[in-house]
Amino acid sequence: MKRVILLLALALGSLSLAQQRVTIDFWHSMGGVLGEATEALVKDFNASQNRITVRSQFVGSYDDGLNKLRAALQAGGQGRPNVIQVYDIGARFMADSGAVLPLEDLARANNFDLSQFVAQPRNYYSVDGKLYGLAFNSSNPILYFNAQALEQAGIPYRNTWSLADLEAAARKLTIKDASGKTTRFGLTIPIDSWFMEQFSYNSGQFFCNNENGRRARATEVTFNNPAAVAFLDTWARLVREGVAANTGRNWADSQSLFAQGNAAIAIYSTASLTGVLRQVGNRFPLRTAFYPYLNERNGTAIGGAAVYLIRGFGEEQTQASWEFIRYLLRPETQAKWIIGTGYFPVVRGVTELPNVRQAYVRQPNYTTALRQLETSKVNTASAGCLMGGFTEIRQIVQSAIEEALRGKPAQQALDEAKQRADQVLARYNASVRQ
Amino acid sequence: MSVERRETPWIRAKPQTRFRGGEGLEATLLVVPGVALMLLFIVWPTLNAFWLSFHRENLLGTSREWVGLANYAEMFRDPAFWRSVGATFVFAAIVAPVQLVLGLVAALMVARPFPGVNLFRTLFFLTTAVPTAVAAVAWGWFLHPVGGTLNRALEAIGLSRQPWLTSPELALPALAVVTAWAGVGFTAILLTAGLQQIPEELYEAARIDGAGSWTQFWRITLPLLSPTLFLVALLILLSSLTAFGQIHLLTRGGPMESTTVWIYRVYQDAFFNFRFYYASAQAVALFLVLLLLAALQFRFFGRRVHYG
Numbered sequence: 132m133k134r135v136i137l138l139l140a141l142a143l144g145s146l147s148l149a150q151q152r153v154t155i156d157f158w159h160s161m162g163g164v165l166g167e168a169t170e171a172l173v174k175d176f177n178a179s180q181n182r183i184t185v186r187s188q189f190v191g192s193y194d195d196g197l198n199k200l201r202a203a204l205q206a207g208g209q210g211r212p213n214v215i216q217v218y219d220i221g222a223r224f225m226a227d228s229g230a231v232l233p234l235e236d237l238a239r240a241n242n243f244d245l246s247q248f249v250a251q252p253r254n255y256y257s258v259d260g261k262l263y264g265l266a267f268n269s270s271n272p273i274l275y276f277n278a279q280a281l282e283q284a285g286i287p288y289r290n291t292w293s294l295a296d297l298e299a300a301a302r303k304l305t306i307k308d309a310s311g312k313t314t315r316f317g318l319t320i321p322i323d324s325w326f327m328e329q330f331s332y333n334s335g336q337f338f339c340n341n342e343n344g345r346r347a348r349a350t351e352v353t354f355n356n357p358a359a360v361a362f363l364d365t366w367a368r369l370v371r372e373g374v375a376a377n378t379g380r381n382w383a384d385s386q387s388l389f390a391q392g393n394a395a396i397a398i399y400s401t402a403s404l405t406g407v408l409r410q411v412g413n414r415f416p417l418r419t420a421f422y423p424y425l426n427e428r429n430g431t432a433i434g435g436a437a438v439y440l441i442r443g444f445g446e447e448q449t450q451a452s453w454e455f456i457r458y459l460l461r462p463e464t465q466a467k468w469i470i471g472t473g474y475f476p477v478v479r480g481v482t483e484l485p486n487v488r489q490a491y492v493r494q495p496n497y498t499t500a501l502r503q504l505e506t507s508k509v510n511t512a513s514a515g516c517l518m519g520g521f522t523e524i525r526q527i528v529q530s531a532i533e534e535a536l537r538g539k540p541a542q543q544a545l546d547e548a549k550q551r552a553d554q555v556l557a558r559y560n561a562s563v564r565q
Numbered sequence: 566m567s568v569e570r571r572e573t574p575w576i577r578a579k580p581q582t583r584f585r586g587g588e589g590l591e592a593t594l595l596v597v598p599g600v601a602l603m604l605l606f607i608v609w610p611t612l613n614a615f616w617l618s619f620h621r622e623n624l625l626g627t628s629r630e631w632v633g634l635a636n637y638a639e640m641f642r643d644p645a646f647w648r649s650v651g652a653t654f655v656f657a658a659i660v661a662p663v664q665l666v667l668g669l670v671a672a673l674m675v676a677r678p679f680p681g682v683n684l685f686r687t688l689f690f691l692t693t694a695v696p697t698a699v700a701a702v703a704w705g706w707f708l709h710p711v712g713g714t715l716n717r718a719l720e721a722i723g724l725s726r727q728p729w730l731t732s733p734e735l736a737l738p739a740l741a742v743v744t745a746w747a748g749v750g751f752t753a754i755l756l757t758a759g760l761q762q763i764p765e766e767l768y769e770a771a772r773i774d775g776a777g778s779w780t781q782f783w784r785i786t787l788p789l790l791s792p793t794l795f796l797v798a799l800l801i802l803l804s805s806l807t808a809f810g811q812i813h814l815l816t817r818g819g820p821m822e823s824t825t826v827w828i829y830r831v832y833q834d835a836f837f838n839f840r841f842y843y844a845s846a847q848a849v850a851l852f853l854v855l856l857l858l859a860a861l862q863f864r865f866f867g868r869r870v871h872y873g
Contacts, residue, residue: 197839198836201626204627205626224624228624229625322820377710378710379710379730379816379819379820380817381815383705387712391712393712519624520838529819530821533820533821537821
């Protein structure tokens with residue numbers, strides 16, 4: 132009898148405990164291995180305490196997530212998440228939407244020292260001087276080398292490459308048969324606006340006006356800057372001469388080419404490293420290096436995505452969301468995340484942790500992104516361009532790249548694309564005022 | 566009796582049965598869920614698109630203002646829109662004949678029973694049974710600009726490799742072939758059903774009169790198959806005007822927007838560029854074109870088909 136009462140009391144106790152738990156919704160766009168790592172963080176958080184339950188949901192691509200958020204906000208906020216992951220280029224949109232509770236406000240209210248943040252991610256997600264989102268998964272573009280091909284061609288490995296050096300190496304690494312057909316390409320770059328953006332930043336140039344939209348709202352794009360033109364011009368020339376492969380917009384098509392040893396140098400994201408290493412297997416040793424630049428290396432901006440807190444929840448829910456964010460910011464959590472994914476940490480002191488050091492020793496290629504970040508100059512160029520309508524503008528840039536690869540002069544292709552992109556930006560800015 | 570059986574089931578005359586007694590209620594109950602789903606997922610969104618196309622929204626779509634026909638006016642002035650319309654019709658003009666001819670060949674091959682016919686029927690239908698995403702990934706490998714099977718095969722016979730999906734000239738035709746391939750199985754099934762409706766006696770009589778198989782095809786098979794062919798052609802045309810998955814997976818509208826067909830433009834403007842109102846105007850225009858095409862086809866071609 133006593134035992135039954137005890138059990139009953141226990142059951143009731145756990146029931147009331149469960150009722151006290153605050154549930155918050157977290158929408159993310161991490162699929163595959165990254166999704167598993169994200170779910171593991173959520174599970175750990177839920178197990179680490181008994182007051183808050185984070186209900187995570189994979190909502191498809193970043194665009195899908197934004198569309199779902201829009202739909203929820205249109206329905207009067209019904210079903211909107213407490214926390215949502217949104218891609219890098221959505222930063223201006225999220226701040227303009229008025230739907231976000233700036234992270235900086237919460238951090239200050241909770242006496243969280245903002246200087247703990249690594250500079251670049253903090254700069255990237257700051258809009259009008261205020262930090263809005265927490266950089267969750269941050270990446271950089273880097274160079275990928277087939278080290279065996281490099282050695283055979285007698286090219287010494289370096290970690291910094293100017294565009295001219297890269298071009299010379301690519302030419303040397305290209306192998307053509309008697310008929311002039313390329314059997315191994317020197318270089319492969321997926322057609323993606325991101326590489327044009329990053330080349331601008333890394334050469335100290337801006338992708339949009341008002342210093343990348345950091346001094347004031349961007350009103351014009353500047354992707355026809357000298358660095359971007361030189362990059363596209365070189366890229367297009369190499370494609371036309373059979374030195375660089377044109378595998379289209381699909382990154383996977385470029386990666387399979389590189390992994391099979393049919394292209395000696397490639398440009399991808401640091402986030403591609405795990406996948407590329409797996410594809411390459413034992414075929415050849417792989418080395419990574421910093422992203423190229425035109426004359427002097429400035430620094431790349433971060434890419435990836437951030438998590439944002441959505442406004443309009445009660446005190447209890449908001450505090451619970453902050454607890455979750457606070458958990459994500461803990462060095463041990465960051466360590467777990469970066470070891471599992473290849474992204475880099477957003478708070479200081481993570482790389483000194485023993486398990487992170489060991490991981491970097493085991494696979495030194497992972498340190499390239501981190502060292503690139505650490506050695507980047509911190510300025511408005513490396514903060515990255517902040518503007519609305521970025522998704523649409525990227526499409527326009529990608530079309531311009533495709534035109535240039537077919538023979539249109541790079542300057543002309545980018546000048547024409549600028550006309551279209553400026554219209555998109557003007558329309559976006561008008562919709563903000565509306 | 567025999568006349569009725571010859572009619573293809575989907576172009577049957579008006580139903581002649583009337584509900585008697587308690588059947589009315591039962592029928593209503595049976596129909597309600599289907600109609601409700603249609604209203605909810607087809608009729609309402611369509612009306613909503615019409616309504617939205619006369620508005621302009623703010624950033625989050627939380628407030629909108631009436632702008633009348635401004636979105637349509639913008640659409641008519643937008644060169645990107647007209648490019649997408651052009652691409653759509655080029656696409657359909659390749660898909661429809663390729664799919665119809667391949668489907669007919671496949672159907673003729675498997676219409677009459679022979680040993681192993683079911684294996685071939687299954688093989689042909691497989692192209693339709695394979696999900697678009699899986700097929701697109703496989704085609705992506707097959708058409709890879711450098712290491713793809715097709716290009717390796719071309720090189721093996723001394724030809725040079727082609728940028729199937731990465732050149733603006735080839736990407737749209739390549740996608741059209743992929744689309745036609747995916748639809749061959751479905752087309753073949755419909756045409757096989759049509760072929761099996763043709764009475765065997767006609768062929769017998771023709772053979773007795775000394776007609777060869779070529780004559781039989783032109784004088785019996787094709788005329789009697791025409792209602793089915795007409796229906797299938799219409800279905801192919803309509804489905805090719807709204808082809809999406811393979812384009813999204815293989816080219817995302819590129820290179821140089823050469824594969825940004827009408828429906829893909831709508832998708833990009835709505836879910837990428839967050840211009841739902843403008844996308845709605847384009848979607849409504851596409852809807853009207855599809856409606857018009859269906860009506861035109863029934864009006865002009867509908868009379869000429871042979872109903873046996």
